[in-house]
Amino acid sequence: MKWWKNKSFSYWLRVIHRDLGFLMVGVSLIYGVSGMLLNHMNGKDPSFQTTEATLTWKAGMDKEALTETWNATEGLPTLKRVFPVDEENIRLMLDGGVGIYNSGNGTLDYEVHKKRPIVYWFNRLHYNRVEGWNIMGDFFAISLIFFALSGMWMVKGKNGLKGRGKWYLLVGILIPLAYILLS
Numbered sequence: 001m002k003w004w005k006n007k008s009f010s011y012w013l014r015v016i017h018r019d020l021g022f023l024m025v026g027v028s029l030i031y032g033v034s035g036m037l038l039n040h041m042n043g044k045d046p047s048f049q050t051t052e053a054t055l056t057w058k059a060g061m062d063k064e065a066l067t068e069t070w071n072a073t074e075g076l077p078t079l080k081r082v083f084p085v086d087e088e089n090i091r092l093m094l095d096g097g098v099g100i101y102n103s104g105n106g107t108l109d110y111e112v113h114k115k116r117p118i119v120y121w122f123n124r125l126h127y128n129r130v131e132g133w134n135i136m137g138d139f140f141a142i143s144l145i146f147f148a149l150s151g152m153w154m155v156k157g158k159n160g161l162k163g164r165g166k167w168y169l170l171v172g173i174l175i176p177l178a179y180i181l182l183s
Contacts, residue, residue: 010153010154013150013153013154014154016146016150017146017147017150017151017154020143020146020147021147023143024140024143027136027140028140030122030125030126031125031126031140033122034119034122034123034125034126035126037119037122037123038123038126045113045123046116046119046123047115047116047119047120047123047124048113048114048115048116048120049113049114049115049116050111050112050113051097051111051112051113051114052109052110052111053109053110053111054107054108054109054110055073055107055108055110056106056107056108057069057101057106057107057108058106059103059104059105059106060103060104060106061101061103061106062103063082063083063084063090066082066090066092066101066108067079067082070082070092077094077095077096077097077110077112078094078095079092079093079094079095080093080094080095081093085100088102088103088104089101089102089103090103092108092110094110094112095112096112096113096114097110097111097112097113098110098111099111125137152165152169
């Protein structure tokens with residue numbers, strides 16, 4: 001007789017839950033870290049570090065003078081394109097950013113965005129923006145469903161579903177329902 005035929009359903013549930021859990025640790029960490037960062041964005045994409053600056057230059061410059069002054073100034077990002085927005089403002093398209101020059105008062109406000117490498121890739125995976133990742137995303141989602149369901153039957157007795165486990169299960173279902181109904 002084969003050794004695996006003598007094992008119970010509970011045994012196999014625990015083995016699969018354990019081994020799949022170890023397999024999903026890396027993916028869980030990526031989704032968890034990315035999820036926390038995305039929850040606390042405060043209007044800014046955590047995948048990028050934004051640098052904002054204001055320069056005060058001569059007022060009344062036109063597109064050509066502005067381009068010449070920008071290119072002559074050390075330490076500024078590469079200027080890609082310059083075009084008027086309205087009678088008073090000129091937009092600067094920069095390598096990784098954008099700026100606005102106000103010809104009335106001579107102020108130039110600009111911002112440049114730089115990728116935060118690890119956070120950028122975590123968020124791309126979280127948003128499913130990497131080609132072929134949807135297969136892994138679906139596998140992870142199915143694994144989470146399996147963890148939730150198998151975990152309910154793994155614990156027996158007073159700590160399981162027949163005991164205090166049913167109350168935790170009920171609260172765990174009521175929390176998202178309350179948010180949905182009270183929003």
